[in-house]
Amino acid sequence: MTSMSTDHLYQLVNRSKRNTENVIKTAPLGICITDPHGLFEMVNPAYCQFYGYQEEELIGQHFTLVVPEAYRPHMRQLHDDFIQGDETHELRQEWEVRCKNGETRTIIAEAARIEGDDGVSRKVTFIVDITQRKQLEERLKQANERLEYLAHHDELxxxxxxxxxxxxxxxxxxxxxxxxxxxxxxxxxxxxxxxxxxxxxxxxxxxxxxxxxxxxxxxxxxxxxxxxxxxxxxxxxxxxxxxxxxxxxxxxxxxxxxxxxxxxxxxxxxxxxxxxxxxxxxxxxxxxxxxxxxxxxxxxxxxxxxxxxxxx
Known part of the structure; x- marks a missing residue:
């Protein structure tokens, strides 16, 4: 096996980091990383675009900024339990979130626990916008309920x-x-x-x-x-x-x-x-x-x- 110089290995590691960063930045789905306290450490452009914030408006803020106020205590607890728990992946879940303009939307979120260079656990979360799908499902549900109603009731x-x-x-x-x-x-x-x-x-x-x-x-x-x-x-x-x-x-x-x-x-x-x-x-x-x-x-x-x- 050909030996590899330390400088060459360092170059490969740096290139790998740069590639990872590029993938995250260009990914079509929103990605964020939060520290053990739930504060944003990294948000990619797709995440910012979805919520309507600039990157600097999110970094250092608690991630529940994008969650309806009524859900915030529950979401904080889930984040803390995940950071402190044994599981490395969080199950895919559906959540209601709030954008900067006040609009309520629906996402599918999936998360993983990673360890930084400092040995501290962090949470990386991937989100997919399913708002239109949920709206379509709701319209279909209402249409079916209407048909069921009309099957038994006089429309007038x-x-x-x-x-x-x-x-x-x-x-x-x-x-x-x-x-x-x-x-x-x-x-x-x-x-x-x-x-x-x-x-x-x-x-x-x-x-x-x-x-x-x-x-x-x-x-x-x-x-x-x-x-x-x-x-x-x-x-x-x-x-x-x-x-x-x-x-x-x-x-x-x-x-x-x-x-x-x-x-x-x-x-x-x-x-x-x-x-x-x-x-x-x-x-x-x-x-x-x-x-x-x-x-x-x-x-x-x-x-x-x-x-x-x-x-x-």
Whole structure:
């Protein structure tokens, strides 16, 4: 093996150091080195650019300068534990950080413990910006939640939609069959709603529906379900309620609906309703009885409520 002079070896070591420094300075990911106390000793250009600081603004400052204030005690403790611990690598973790301009961003950070020429341990941290990815993930999450919501709710009123409402009715009927519970349902329809759309436009009609459903909801119990079946037709499911009690509740709602002015036009709206109670029938049969009772209310002059007989 050819012997190597001390001068040649020294040159190679210096060249290696220079290469390492060049790699750090030109690296596309942010890199910083902190001393045992958590103070910045080195920050590369990518790190400075990401956070919006000049190098001289960071050197000598505690690394938690770039961490939201609420997280700083926890981050200090993690740094101290790592410096004093036995592990040489810190697991890759996701963190929320704060830039100089106050912007909050998200990073993936990975760290290693190194020993300096003075024999003192230091922490070198590598960061990767994942802010856009997190924002995309959040938008996708919100979109999925929106789709899930719309699968069960009416977009205009926020009520349960027809499909989910009928599912709730089947669940209520199953409890009746199993435990002998009482159950009443109400079908109601707004009187001459077509006239509102024709006179004031569908936008006003939509506003009427939104306001009216809130009025009705305020009068219902927490255990009741209001469902928009379609158009201006609605279903109310009232568990543990007999027909007479449902009539009393619905009469209170009918009066409240009639007394409330709707939209900036202060429109008067009335409803006609049919009530059916559980008599060991299917949901289809129960809805049919309520629908026929509602039709009787319409035929009798509207703005009233009819209880379906068991033979209807």
């Amino acid at each position: 009123t926020g009520l349960l939609n027809r499909r989910q409402g009928l599912t709730k009715l089947e669940e209520a009927l199953e409890r009746c069959r199993r435990y002998g519970n009482q159950l009443s349902i109400v079908l109601f329809d707004l009187d001459d709603f077509k006239g509102i759309n024709d006179t004031y436009g569908h936008s006003t009609g939509d506003s009427v529906l939104q306001e009216l459903t809130q009025v009705v909801n305020q009068q219902l119990r927490e255990t009741d379900f209001q469902v928009r079946l379609g158009g201006e037709e609605f279903l109310v499911i009232m568990p543990e309620v007999d027909a007479d009690s449902a009539y009393t509740a619905m009469e209170r709602i009918r009066q409240k609906v009639e007394q409330t002015p709707y939209t900036e036009h202060e429109l008067t709206v009335t409803l006609s309703a049919g009530i059916a109670c559980y008599i060991e029938a299917s949901s289809t049969r129960m809805l049919d009885r309520a629908d026929k009772a509602m039709y009787q209310a319409k035929q009798a002059g509207r703005n009233q409520i009819v209880i379906a007989s068991s033979s209807v």
